[in-house]
Amino acid sequence: MKDIAIRIVNIALVVVTVFLTLMSGVLLYYKTIGKDKVPSAITSTYATTVEDPQTGEQLPTIEANYYSNRNDNGYEVIELLFNCYSGISKQAIYSRGFQLVINEDGTKLYQYNRYDGVNFETGHEYEWGDIMVIDINGTTYGVALDGTYTVTTKNFNLGKAIWHTISGLFTGWNYEENAYNYDTKTYEYTFEDLLIKAGQILKSSSNGTGDSVISLVDLGDFLHIYEIDENGQVSGEPVGNRTLTNSYFTMQTHYDNRGMVWAKQSMFGSVAGDSQFNISGIADNVDYWKVTSEVRLTEQDFVARYLTSENGYYYALSTEKINELKNFENIEINIDFNISNFEEVNVLGLDYYALYGLKINSLTISSTTQRDFKLLVGSLKDTGLTSIETNNVNLVNINSGVSV
Amino acid sequence: MKWYWYLICAVLIVVGIFSSIELVEMFNVSSKEYGTAITIETKNNYDEIAKYDFGTIGLDSEDYITFSNVTTFAPMEFDGENKDYILLFNDQPAVNTVVTNGKVVGDVNLVFYGLDGEVVSKAELNFVIEYFASQTKVTTTITNNNDSVSYLETYMGINGALLKVVERSSL
Numbered sequence: 060m061k062d063i064a065i066r067i068v069n070i071a072l073v074v075v076t077v078f079l080t081l082m083s084g085v086l087l088y089y090k091t092i093g094k095d096k097v098p099s100a101i102t103s104t105y106a107t108t109v110e111d112p113q114t115g116e117q118l119p120t121i122e123a124n125y126y127s128n129r130n131d132n133g134y135e136v137i138e139l140l141f142n143c144y145s146g147i148s149k150q151a152i153y154s155r156g157f158q159l160v161i162n163e164d165g166t167k168l169y170q171y172n173r174y175d176g177v178n179f180e181t182g183h184e185y186e187w188g189d190i191m192v193i194d195i196n197g198t199t200y201g202v203a204l205d206g207t208y209t210v211t212t213k214n215f216n217l218g219k220a221i222w223h224t225i226s227g228l229f230t231g232w233n234y235e236e237n238a239y240n241y242d243t244k245t246y247e248y249t250f251e252d253l254l255i256k257a258g259q260i261l262k263s264s265s266n267g268t269g270d271s272v273i274s275l276v277d278l279g280d281f282l283h284i285y286e287i288d289e290n291g292q293v294s295g296e297p298v299g300n301r302t303l304t305n306s307y308f309t310m311q312t313h314y315d316n317r318g319m320v321w322a323k324q325s326m327f328g329s330v331a332g333d334s335q336f337n338i339s340g341i342a343d344n345v346d347y348w349k350v351t352s353e354v355r356l357t358e359q360d361f362v363a364r365y366l367t368s369e370n371g372y373y374y375a376l377s378t379e380k381i382n383e384l385k386n387f388e389n390i391e392i393n394i395d396f397n398i399s400n401f402e403e404v405n406v407l408g409l410d411y412y413a414l415y416g417l418k419i420n421s422l423t424i425s426s427t428t429q430r431d432f433k434l435l436v437g438s439l440k441d442t443g444l445t446s447i448e449t450n451n452v453n454l455v456n457i458n459s460g461v462s463v
Numbered sequence: 464m465k466w467y468w469y470l471i472c473a474v475l476i477v478v479g480i481f482s483s484i485e486l487v488e489m490f491n492v493s494s495k496e497y498g499t500a501i502t503i504e505t506k507n508n509y510d511e512i513a514k515y516d517f518g519t520i521g522l523d524s525e526d527y528i529t530f531s532n533v534t535t536f537a538p539m540e541f542d543g544e545n546k547d548y549i550l551l552f553n554d555q556p557a558v559n560t561v562v563t564n565g566k567v568v569g570d571v572n573l574v575f576y577g578l579d580g581e582v583v584s585k586a587e588l589n590f591v592i593e594y595f596a597s598q599t600k601v602t603t604t605i606t607n608n609n610d611s612v613s614y615l616e617t618y619m620g621i622n623g624a625l626l627k628v629v630e631r632s633s634l
Contacts, residue, residue: 072469079478079479082479107503269554352573384556
């Protein structure tokens with residue numbers, strides 16, 4: 060009876076062993092020659108924007124600036140700025156900046172921080188694997204430069220060459236492939252590598268020179284996203300571990316054919332750690348706080364509507380013109396409406412919603428003879444005007460949207 | 464069975480268990496997405512038909528009042544007969560752009576402000592682009608008032624000088 064029991068146990072043991080050995084064999088197969096039959100999954104992270112908690116403004120996760128020095132008049136400079144948070148409580152945007160300066164002295168990386176509009180060389184240099192805090196759809200994550208790459212070197216081995224030459228006579232083995240030792244080493248990507256890649260992305264972008272936004276830049280080889288719990292503990296593995304990971308970022312870019320010659324061209328206001336850097340030849344004797352573009356409109360830019368009952372014309376900017384002007388930021392619109400330039404036309408005033416919603420810097424209405432000028436309902440609504448300059452004109456305000 | 468067969472079985476079972484776990488993990492992967500693909504709306508994403516990147520425009524003058532620059536570019540086909548265009552200088556519009564068959568003319572007026580919000584200078588730039596069969600000629604002219612040329616040079620030193628011809632319908 061005992062023998063039967065032992066025999067049953069032994070048979071069960073052999074069956075289990077055979078089954079599990081088969082499993083080991085299957086695994087070995089999928090790890091070697093059946094590699095391409097293993098199902099793969101793709102993890103995609105979209106770290107597109109971060110919200111400034113102090114202003115509510117949506118910022119692109121990455122800003123990039125590349126002065127390619129194609130015209131060889133300055134330094135080749137690549138800059139990257141990560142708009143990230145000061146900590147996991149996400150109280151403030153505390154951006155981390157990287158600047159690669161390439162000149163006759165070689166290539167050197169500088170690191171900056173930006174807080175509240177001030178840029179300065181950082182007291183904490185970021186290294187491979189350091190976490191920067193970002194936000195994805197309201198959840199806190201960390202982003203780190205922690206990508207690696209492998210390089211395989213091929214070295215001739217005399218012993219293997221002799222052996223494979225002899226054995227190749229019988230087996231047909233490829234001498235060329237088998238006479239070498241292959242040595243594969245893994246390296247960590249550096250911030251220099253990342254900046255050079257960013258420069259290449261800007262250089263190859265069909266947007267060309269100037270300012271633009273590239274919405275989905277996949278930096279999955281370099282950057283990975285980590286989950287951070289409420290205690291600030293960073294998960295040991297990046298999201299999408301064991302799968303192909305796409306790490307998409309929104310990149311606001313500036314690409315320039317010029318070389319960087321002036322600290323004012325840098326997004327950090329500093330080149331190679333020098334905020335006074337200037338090899339531009341431009342005397343730094345004039346400076347300004349900001350610049351805008353002035354758009355001057357006259358009565359000729361308005362379209363007229365004839366009103367039979369009053370036997371005259373009301374004027375408005377066309378919807379197309381208003382929409383066109385709304386496309387531009389940083390412009391100031393000054394309107395000089397001279398009634399006397401309309402000869403033999405009875406000008407009555409501004410039409411309903413004549414300038415509706417268009418931000419106007421100044422409006423002057425003038426005439427060579429004294430006359431009334433009506434401002435119909437909504438004609439100046441949401442224009443931001445607080446006063447209207449007149450010359451020989453008596454304004455008749457009919458709920459125009461502005462108190463004059 | 465001899466004792467060493469039990470040992471071999473034990474080793475194979477342990478290896479087999481780990482292999483099975485790895486196989487299950489290997490075939491249970493699934494794709495995941497974190498976040499959403501958002502496109503940031505940009506206002507300067509125009510349908511430009513030509514782009515002239517000067518870097519900076521070198522301005523010369525004989526009388527130190529009118530400064531100008533003439534730069535030639537490769538010829539290109541231009542249809543000013545059937546389409547309307549607007550000039551943009553560093554994405555600032557020349558709203559009064561006038562287009563004829565082979566010519567585009569427009570003014571961009573830059574206003575420079577000082578630290579107290581006062582206007583310190585104005586630079587009124589006139590651009591003429593002429594599309595000849597053999598070349599494209601871009602002429603830039605500015606009248607120097609209140610150091611406007613110096614302010615413009617400072618501005619271009621920082622921002623560059625990128626002139627675009629954009630179809631009005633794409634705005």
